[in-house]
Amino acid sequence: MSETVLRIENLSKCFGKRWVVQNVSFDVRPGEVFGFLGPNGAGKTTVIKMIMGFLRPDSGRILLNGYDREKQYEKAMERIGGIVENPEMYKEFSGRRNLELYARLHHAAPSRVEEVVRTVGLENRINEKVKKYSLGMKQRVGVAQALLHRPNILILDEPTNGLDPAGIRELRDILKHQAHEEQVAVMVSSHMLAEMELMCDRVGIIENGVLRGVMDVGSMLEQVSGGEMYVYTLADVPKALALLQEADSPARVAEQAEQSLTLAIPRDALAATSSLLAQAGLLGLQKKQNTLEDAFIHITGGGTQIA
Amino acid sequence: MRKIFALYRNELEKTFHRATTWLLLGLMVVSTFGVGALLRLGIKITESYTFGGLHINSQGEEVDADTYYSQLLEEETASLRSSLETEKARLHPDGTLKETFDGESGMGAADVYSSIASMEASLFLMEFAQKHGLDYYNYRFYVDAFLEEDYDFRGEILVIMRTFADTYYLLETNRQYRSLELHEAAQYALAKQALEQCDKIALSGDYQAWLDLQVSAVSLLAGDEGSKQAMLAQYELLRKANPDGKTNPALIYPVIADITTLERSLADDVEYDDAGGGNATPLTDKRRAELENKLAIANYRLDHRYFSVDSALRRLLGVSIPSYDLMKQTGQSLLVILVLILAGSTIAQEIATGSIKALIIAPVRRRKILVAKALSIFTVAVAGSVVLFGVLMAGEAAFFRSELHQPFVYAAEGVAHALPFGFYRAAELAVDLLPILNWLSFALMLSTLLRNTAAAVGISLGGYFLSNTLGQVLQMLPQSWALRFIPMLHYDLGASVFSSGESQSAMLAELLSGGGDSSGTISAGFSACYLAVLVFCFGLTAYDSFCKKDLK
Ligand SMILES: Nc1ncnc2c1ncn2[C@@H]1O[C@H](COP(=O)(O)OP(=O)(O)O)[C@@H](O)[C@H]1O
Ligand SMILES: [Mg+2]
Numbered sequence: 001m002s003e004t005v006l007r008i009e010n011l012s013k014c015f016g017k018r019w020v021v022q023n024v025s026f027d028v029r030p031g032e033v034f035g036f037l038g039p040n041g042a043g044k045t046t047v048i049k050m051i052m053g054f055l056r057p058d059s060g061r062i063l064l065n066g067y068d069r070e071k072q073y074e075k076a077m078e079r080i081g082g083i084v085e086n087p088e089m090y091k092e093f094s095g096r097r098n099l100e101l102y103a104r105l106h107h108a109a110p111s112r113v114e115e116v117v118r119t120v121g122l123e124n125r126i127n128e129k130v131k132k133y134s135l136g137m138k139q140r141v142g143v144a145q146a147l148l149h150r151p152n153i154l155i156l157d158e159p160t161n162g163l164d165p166a167g168i169r170e171l172r173d174i175l176k177h178q179a180h181e182e183q184v185a186v187m188v189s190s191h192m193l194a195e196m197e198l199m200c201d202r203v204g205i206i207e208n209g210v211l212r213g214v215m216d217v218g219s220m221l222e223q224v225s226g227g228e229m230y231v232y233t234l235a236d237v238p239k240a241l242a243l244l245q246e247a248d249s250p251a252r253v254a255e256q257a258e259q260s261l262t263l264a265i266p267r268d269a270l271a272a273t274s275s276l277l278a279q280a281g282l283l284g285l286q287k288k289q290n291t292l293e294d295a296f297i298h299i300t301g302g303g304t305q306i307a
Numbered sequence: 308m309r310k311i312f313a314l315y316r317n318e319l320e321k322t323f324h325r326a327t328t329w330l331l332l333g334l335m336v337v338s339t340f341g342v343g344a345l346l347r348l349g350i351k352i353t354e355s356y357t358f359g360g361l362h363i364n365s366q367g368e369e370v371d372a373d374t375y376y377s378q379l380l381e382e383e384t385a386s387l388r389s390s391l392e393t394e395k396a397r398l399h400p401d402g403t404l405k406e407t408f409d410g411e412s413g414m415g416a417a418d419v420y421s422s423i424a425s426m427e428a429s430l431f432l433m434e435f436a437q438k439h440g441l442d443y444y445n446y447r448f449y450v451d452a453f454l455e456e457d458y459d460f461r462g463e464i465l466v467i468m469r470t471f472a473d474t475y476y477l478l479e480t481n482r483q484y485r486s487l488e489l490h491e492a493a494q495y496a497l498a499k500q501a502l503e504q505c506d507k508i509a510l511s512g513d514y515q516a517w518l519d520l521q522v523s524a525v526s527l528l529a530g531d532e533g534s535k536q537a538m539l540a541q542y543e544l545l546r547k548a549n550p551d552g553k554t555n556p557a558l559i560y561p562v563i564a565d566i567t568t569l570e571r572s573l574a575d576d577v578e579y580d581d582a583g584g585g586n587a588t589p590l591t592d593k594r595r596a597e598l599e600n601k602l603a604i605a606n607y608r609l610d611h612r613y614f615s616v617d618s619a620l621r622r623l624l625g626v627s628i629p630s631y632d633l634m635k636q637t638g639q640s641l642l643v644i645l646v647l648i649l650a651g652s653t654i655a656q657e658i659a660t661g662s663i664k665a666l667i668i669a670p671v672r673r674r675k676i677l678v679a680k681a682l683s684i685f686t687v688a689v690a691g692s693v694v695l696f697g698v699l700m701a702g703e704a705a706f707f708r709s710e711l712h713q714p715f716v717y718a719a720e721g722v723a724h725a726l727p728f729g730f731y732r733a734a735e736l737a738v739d740l741l742p743i744l745n746w747l748s749f750a751l752m753l754s755t756l757l758r759n760t761a762a763a764v765g766i767s768l769g770g771y772f773l774s775n776t777l778g779q780v781l782q783m784l785p786q787s788w789a790l791r792f793i794p795m796l797h798y799d800l801g802a803s804v805f806s807s808g809e810s811q812s813a814m815l816a817e818l819l820s821g822g823g824d825s826s827g828t829i830s831a832g833f834s835a836c837y838l839a840v841l842v843f844c845f846g847l848t849a850y851d852s853f854c855k856k857d858l859k
Contacts (some may be wrong), residue, residue, distance in 0.1 A: 015859075052668050054858045074310075077670035084668070088661030092324055098665075101320065104313045105669040147663065 004029050004063075005185045006051070006153050011060035013046055013209075020046050021209045024060070028185040030152065033175055035200030035217075036189035043209040044189040045085055048157045052084055053077060081151035083159060087142025091131035095122060095141045098130060099148060106149035116144040119174060135162030143174065154178060155187045160195055172199050183286060229254060229288035230270070232261045235281025247276055262288060310671045314679035322649060322683055331645035332691060336698050339638035343702035346630045376444050377437075384433045391426045391549040394419065402484030416484075420735035424480040428472035431502075432465055439509040441465055460517060460552040461509055468505050470524055474498040497523065514552035518542065540567050548609050558614035562605050569602040600718035607723035613713045631732070632802070634702055635695070639739065643771060645744055649684045651764035654853060658758050663858065673854040681751055683847070688743045692736045697702035700729060715805050731805055745794075745838045746771060748845035755853040774798060795842060797834035804831040 004027035013021040021043045028034040036046050049055045051062055053069065062069040067076035089098040099113045117126050120140040130138065139162050146154055154175070160168045176199070178184040192194055196203050197217060204214040234240050240261060244251060251273045255262035265273050274285060322328055362375035365382060397405055397419055404416050436443035442462055475498035478491055487495060501520060508517050522542050525535050544563045545556060564581070572578045578594065580586035590598070608614065654677075657663035666676050703712060714733035716723055726734070749770065753763035778795035 049858075054664075054667055056857060073672055074670045077668070080668070080670075082668060084664055086661065088664055090321060090324075090662050091660070101317045101667070103665075104317055105310070105671065107309070107313065209314055 005065050006155075007061075007063040008047070008051070008293065009061040009063070010284065011047065011050060012058050013043075013050060013055060014058050015046075018049045019209055021050070024206065024209075024211045026204050026211060027216050028153070028187050030183045031143070031179055032201040033179045033186045033188060033199055035196040036187060036204035036206065037177075037191070037193065037196050037203050038189075038206035039191055042191075042206045044191075044206060045157055046209075046214075047206070048082070048084055048155055048187075048189060051155060052082060052083065062296055075197065079149070079151045080153045080155065081146035081149060082153075082155035082157070083139070083146055084157050086135070087145070089130045089138065089141060090128060094129055095126045095133065095144075098141065099126075102145050103148055108149045111149055111176065112150075116147045119147060121146045121170065136164060136167050136224040139163055139171075140167070145250070147174075147178070150182075152183065153185050153187070157189050158191070159188060160190065160192070168195070175199060227230075227261045228265060228267065228270075230263050230265055231286045231288050232263060232277055232282065233259055233284035233286075234261060234277065235259075235283060237261060237280070240277050240280035243276055243280055244273075249273055259283075311675050311679050311682075314666075314671060315673060315682050318653075318679050318683035319686060322687055325649075327648055328645065330685065331641055331648070332694065335638050335641040335691065335695060336569065338641060339634050339695065339698045340702050342634050342637045343706040346633065347706035376446055380433060380437060380443050384430065384437070387430050387433070391423065394423050394426060420480045421477060421486075424476040425473065426479070427476040428469065431472050431476065432468060435468065435506070435509070436465060441509065443507070458553055460514055460554040460556075461512060462808070463556070464505055464509055467521055467524055468502065471498045471505070472736060475502055477750065481716065497526075503640040517552070518546050537571065540570075543720065544609065548612070553615070559609075562609050562614060565573070566609065569598055573602065574599055596720075599721040600723075600854070603718040603721050603723040604716050607716050607718070607725065611725070613716060613725075625684045630707055633704060634699055635736075637833050638695040638698060639736075639743075640771075640775075641817060642645040642688060642695060643743055644768065645691065646684060646688050646743055646747050647750045647767045647771060648764050649687060650681075651754050652760040652766050653680045653684065653751065654754040655758050655760040655763050659760060666671065667858060674850060677751075677755070677850060677853050681747065682750075684747055685740075685744060688740060688747065691738060692743075696733055696736050699732065735801035735805045737801075738804050739787065741835060741838050741842075742798045742800050745842050745845070746799070748842045748849065750851075752845040752849040755849045791833065792837070794837075797837050798830060800834050800838065803834060806831075 006028040008027070009025050011021055011024045012019060024047055026034075026041075035056050036044050036047070046055065050057050051064075051069070053073070056070075062076075064076040064080055065078075069076045089095070090101070093101070096113065096117070100110065101115055101117065103110065117123055122137065122140050122144065125133070125137060126141075130141070133141070137164040139159060143156070143159065146156065156175075159171055163171060175186050175188065179186045188196075188199060200217055202214060202216055205212045232240070237256065237259065241253070241256075246252070249272070250269045252264045253261060253265050261277075263273065274282070284299070362372055364370050364378050365834070366374055370378070371680060398416070399405055402420075404419065433443060435441070439461070441464065443465060445462075474494055477489060478495040481487065481491075482495070501523065504516065504520050507513070508520065522539060525538050525542075541560070541563045544566060545559060547552075548559050548563065549556060568579055568581055572590065573595070575587075576590050576595075577587045578590050578598065599790055654663070657666070667673070711729040714725040714727050716725045718724065746767065750763060750767035753767055754760070756764075757763050774795040775798075778798060781793055781795055
């Protein structure tokens with residue numbers, strides 16, 4: 001199950017004199033959603049374009065389903081689907097005709113077109129010309145096109161662009177379904193942290209063309225602070241601190257305020273910690289959100305602006 | 308292959324989904340038909356101008372052509388008659404001049420005699436024309452010849468009669484003042500008899516008698532024995548080729564002249580420019596074989612009565628290109644324009660709109676995309692040519708006489724063969740697909756190289772029109788070895804394969820080089836190889852820039 005279907009080895013690309021991608025390596029495994037996170041201009045699209053065959057890497061290797069992209073092009077590209085930057089289609093054709101043309105290239109059954117149209121929820125508008133579509137609708141057709149030939153590698157470059165919140169949720173469900181139920185290796189790029197947190201199983205962070213790290217979304221927090229973050233609202237904060245010290249608790253204090261403590265607690269120690277702090281007048285308990293941002297800032301050294 | 312086919316079908320669908328494709332194909336059909344219709348209209352106008360058109364007579368009235376010319380004839384007869392009286396009044400009854408001249412003018416009595424004689428001959432012919440209702444001014448001649456079903460040979464009697472009448476009246480005038488010499492007396496008698504004969508023939512319409520009379524006229528003509536012999540031979544051929552006189556000899560003469568010239572050249576082993584044996588050049592073995600083929604073709608044409616009506620018609624209309632070729636060129640240039648637009652935009656436009664992405668992501672090598680695109684556009688060219696063929700055939704049938712649709716006659720090793728009109732015209736269009744492919748690959752190359760639709764289409768269209776004009780200019784240059792490698796000279800491939808020596812370029816070359824030597828023109832085989840090499844080079848460049856370079 002854990003054999004990699006997409007392997008990137010030491011990929012580098014130079015535009016003119018500038019190295020836009022440097023020595024990037026990572027794997028994507030079947031059944032996972034891999035997030036490719038980085039600010040604008042970090043080199044996400046460039047990496048994806050190299051994987052998809054738009055650009056030739058200056059060095060490095062791309063293995064798709066075990067085939068080297070350079071040597072066995074058609075075999076390597078056989079089971080890959082995706083969107084690069086904005087989804088572009090033949091504007092004079094309907095969404096359906098676009099899908100049918102694409103299906104022909106993959107020798108996919110025409111019935112498959114209906115299936116993917118239903119998957120992305122475009123049944124009502126699919127017969128209209130693409131030039132009448134909004135960006136979000138095009139994005140949906142793009143996803144439908146990417147899914148059409150049942151790829152086992154799905155690569156989407158900023159797919160949430162132009163989607164409304166409901167659309168983003170649907171897309172998230174589609175991608176999760178593909179990864180977790182259909183065992184597809186999904187790679188999604190984004191510059192939006194919150195989105196990644198909800199969507200991905202693993203995230204690779206790229207900045208200035210360099211991959212800073214790849215990690216599990218779950219364990220990422222622990223790497224930063226040694227556990228999940230909880231905010232305890234307490235009547236007596238000094239007493240709580242004393243209790244924690246006395247019990248030699250694994251929870252670490254991340255932040256201290258007049259009426260609250262923010263603690264990083266390993267998963268298995270939540271119950272014990274909570275009952276311990278009940279003695280200090282526990283008024284409320286809240287799991288802290290947006291912690292990935294902390295992780296991200298931690299990893300990238302906090303130097304970059306995340307939109 | 309399966310992938311290329313899938314790509315090809317998609318490309319075809321995209322191409323035929325474009326409004327441009329249908330617009331230009333429609334324009335091709337309409338313009339081709341339109342040119343045919345315009346030419347037909349031109350003939351109609353010429354016809355009506357010659358016959359029915361309004362003419363302003365000497366009284367300033369608008370009259371039709373028949374009235375105009377008969378009035379003109381009457382007026383000119385009257386004025387000539389009075390001039391003749393004046394001229395005669397210059398002589399004393401004994402034939403000497405009344406006035407005395409200074410030495411300067413040098414005009415003697417004999418000059419007055421010949422002036423009188425030529426006036427009398429003209430007067431005679433005018434009266435003869437009036438008497439028999441013949442067309443003295445030849446205004447019906449061309450139209451009769453090429454557009455009427457039956458030709459009336461009597462229209463020509465006046466032409467031949469002039470020879471007799473000139474001879475007769477010159478001797479008649481002289482006879483009044485001096486006695487004729489022996490050979491003069493014989494000529495006089497012959498001419499007199501001939502004129503009487505003409506009168507009879509004009510009345511009876513006896514074509515055989517007319518031919519006999521022409522033969523006898525040869526002896527009255529000036530010229531060397533060789534050319535007289537050639538003329539006699541030509542009359543013999545004419546008698547065979549036109550036994551009932553229903554075909555205008557103007558159509559037959561070019562073929563007959565060819566035959567007699569070629570036969571004489573081959574017999575004497577020297578190449579002559581004309582049947583009279585002019586401008587002789589020695590004959591090589593290769594040239595001899597060529598002349599034998601030419602002779603076979605000419606004989607075949609004569610036997611099957613394939614006369615060049617088209618070139619005669621062109622003379623009538625004053626257009627330099629045959630109607631079919633004009634229609635074909637119109638249609639083909641629109642087809643080429645379509646091909647250039649499609650090929651120039653195909654890659655560049657998909658890159659600009661981003662729709663190329665779906666093709667790049669698909670599991671097909673880029674070279675297959677390129678091949679599929681080229682194939683689909685070539686398919687448009689083939690389909691367009693098929694449509695054009697239909698339009699040309701329909702247009703020719705609708706606007707021009709079927710006699711114009713002659714087969715293509717060619718000869719190999721002295722034996723002539725013929726390809727039916729429809730067949731060889733179709734083959735010609737098929738051959739022309741190679742130059743079109745050449746343009747296609749040129750535009751496709753620009754499209755991949757520049758990745759800019761406007762530039763690729765613009766430059767290739769510009770190149771096409773420039774090469775059309777430049778090609779015609781270059782053809783005027785003297786043939787030389789280096790010139791054969793200029794692409795512009797090879798785009799008229801269809802016409803050069805099926806050239807009857809009457810193609811526009813051949814005629815131009817002939818005109819400018821001052822001789823009928825076509826051996827210097829580039830062979831169709833060379834052109835085809837040259838174009839194939841060009842297609843290969845353009846294709847290779849397109850491959851390199853589309854398949855090897857990044858798509859950013
Ligand atoms: N065609 C190009 N030519 C030169 N530089 C480019 C080109 N495309 C992208 N770049 C540069 O490469 C870097 C990475 O771009 P890109 O991969 O598009 O970033 P991202 O997708 O992460 O926003 C950017 O700094 C961008 O300016
Ligand atoms: Mg990008």
